[in-house]
Amino acid sequence: MAGQDADTAGRGSQEHPGQGREADDAAVRHPGRGRAAAERVPLLTIAQEWGRIGCIGFGGPPAHIALLRKLCVDRRGWMSATEFEDGVAATGLLPGPASTQLAIFCAWRLGGPAGALIGGACFIIPGLILILGLSALFLAAHPPLWLRGAAAGTGAAVPAVALAAAVGLAPASWRRAGPARPARARWSAYLVAGGVAAALIGPYLVLTLLGSGLVEMLVRKPPAWSDRGFWRRPGGAFSRRPGEGGILLPVVAGSAAVAAGGLLSLVWVAFKVGALSYGGGFVIIPLMQHDAVVTYHWMTNAQFLDAVALGQVTPGPVVLTVGVVGYAAAGVTGALLAVFVAFAPSFIFVLAGGSRFDQVRRNGSVQAFLTGAGPAAIGAIAGATIPLALALSHLWQVGVLAMAAVWLLGLRRGVVVALVGAGVLGVIAVLAGAPVS
Numbered sequence: 001m002a003g004q005d006a007d008t009a010g011r012g013s014q015e016h017p018g019q020g021r022e023a024d025d026a027a028v029r030h031p032g033r034g035r036a037a038a039e040r041v042p043l044l045t046i047a048q049e050w051g052r053i054g055c056i057g058f059g060g061p062p063a064h065i066a067l068l069r070k071l072c073v074d075r076r077g078w079m080s081a082t083e084f085e086d087g088v089a090a091t092g093l094l095p096g097p098a099s100t101q102l103a104i105f106c107a108w109r110l111g112g113p114a115g116a117l118i119g120g121a122c123f124i125i126p127g128l129i130l131i132l133g134l135s136a137l138f139l140a141a142h143p144p145l146w147l148r149g150a151a152a153g154t155g156a157a158v159p160a161v162a163l164a165a166a167v168g169l170a171p172a173s174w175r176r177a178g179p180a181r182p183a184r185a186r187w188s189a190y191l192v193a194g195g196v197a198a199a200l201i202g203p204y205l206v207l208t209l210l211g212s213g214l215v216e217m218l219v220r221k222p223p224a225w226s227d228r229g230f231w232r233r234p235g236g237a238f239s240r241r242p243g244e245g246g247i248l249l250p251v252v253a254g255s256a257a258v259a260a261g262g263l264l265s266l267v268w269v270a271f272k273v274g275a276l277s278y279g280g281g282f283v284i285i286p287l288m289q290h291d292a293v294v295t296y297h298w299m300t301n302a303q304f305l306d307a308v309a310l311g312q313v314t315p316g317p318v319v320l321t322v323g324v325v326g327y328a329a330a331g332v333t334g335a336l337l338a339v340f341v342a343f344a345p346s347f348i349f350v351l352a353g354g355s356r357f358d359q360v361r362r363n364g365s366v367q368a369f370l371t372g373a374g375p376a377a378i379g380a381i382a383g384a385t386i387p388l389a390l391a392l393s394h395l396w397q398v399g400v401l402a403m404a405a406v407w408l409l410g411l412r413r414g415v416v417v418a419l420v421g422a423g424v425l426g427v428i429a430v431l432a433g434a435p436v437s
Helices: 002-015 017-029 043-056 061-075 081-091 098-138 145-177 181-200 202-220 249-260 262-275 281-295 301-313 318-362 364-390 395-410 415-431
Strands: none
Touching (some): 061 098, 081 318, 098 301, 145 181, 145 301, 145 395, 181 364, 202 364, 281 301, 281 318, 281 364, 318 364, 395 415
16 A cells, blocks of 8 residues: 555656645745645635534634644644644744634645635634524523523533633643742742732733733843843844833723723723733633623623623634623624624734744743743633622522532533533523522
8 A cells, every 4th residue: 555655646746746846845845744735725625624613613722623633634634743733832822712723824724815714714603603693592681581590500600610721721831830949939920910810900901911921021031221221132133122012002002992982992802802812712701801791881790601601612712702792792793893803813813924933932032921921811710710709699509600610620521511511400490499680
């Protein structure tokens, strides 16, 4: 068989010598990439395969990554295992939904910019359609009793889901900090700062994330200050102090949006989710909760818990939770606007920087920033469990929360099963006469 394969490959190269040279050239330009990766995949095929993953991708980022790898590496051979793992590592360094960015990156590698747009859209749209339908049901003025019970049950499990997510992320982040005692002390400080910010000052959590990253970046990569108030790069070029330019500009613009209210406020909340969130999908919870519930009163605490649960039990990106918030704020228009703003940065990151992902991975400043922002994000996810748990309004929900915590933290079982089971318990509870708000 090996000889036949070699003969077949040889005949293919003789019949299409230009294609063979192009593939070889691509392999030279991109070490570690397979010959198949240099070939373009039809856009219709990308639409079908990425849409299929968008429909069956229950279980969050781990499930999405596994499905993409099985498709692109194992089944189709479009990408080498090395290239796929490099893509996983590079997208993990970016703010926003990492598994969505990986889906867009893989489609970009196979179909160029058009492939990225089509693949990313087909990955997102199935879950979006389902989220819109469920939002209309759960946020209706008078939903049926069984649906209210299911919502109260799934919402009761959300604090345990958030805590389990933080516990799962912590070990890798701890190892990333390194063995040095000062580095681990800073890691602990960032973790506590993120937790306190999420529990007490939700709207300003993004400043805590950025501040933790900048502090770690300055500690690990201290700038050489000049007498003109600028810092000098190793090559001699000057740049403004970190934080004086592009990093804080979105925060300043966001403050103006918050003051303006209306759809601009929704845009700012969605932008925080898509472009300023570090540490995985669950960091969106503390980034959105205070704005959605306290600042703008788009939803009640119970409805926000439902929104988080819907983002978990539906296929596709967890960040689609922002669509439920958008629906509560301004109906279907608000949901579509929020989803567009939240996912637009992911497309921009890949389209503008996909060819430079290797450089991003090797950049010491980027690595240092994420070493600080990562534990702050984990702390924020853990800290969010406090206001989420306090939002529970009935004693039976506390029992559901306890069972979910045992399932997720004690037995370490799946999130989707926990939420579905909690919803079933909620239906049973209200049909048996338990109160529901």
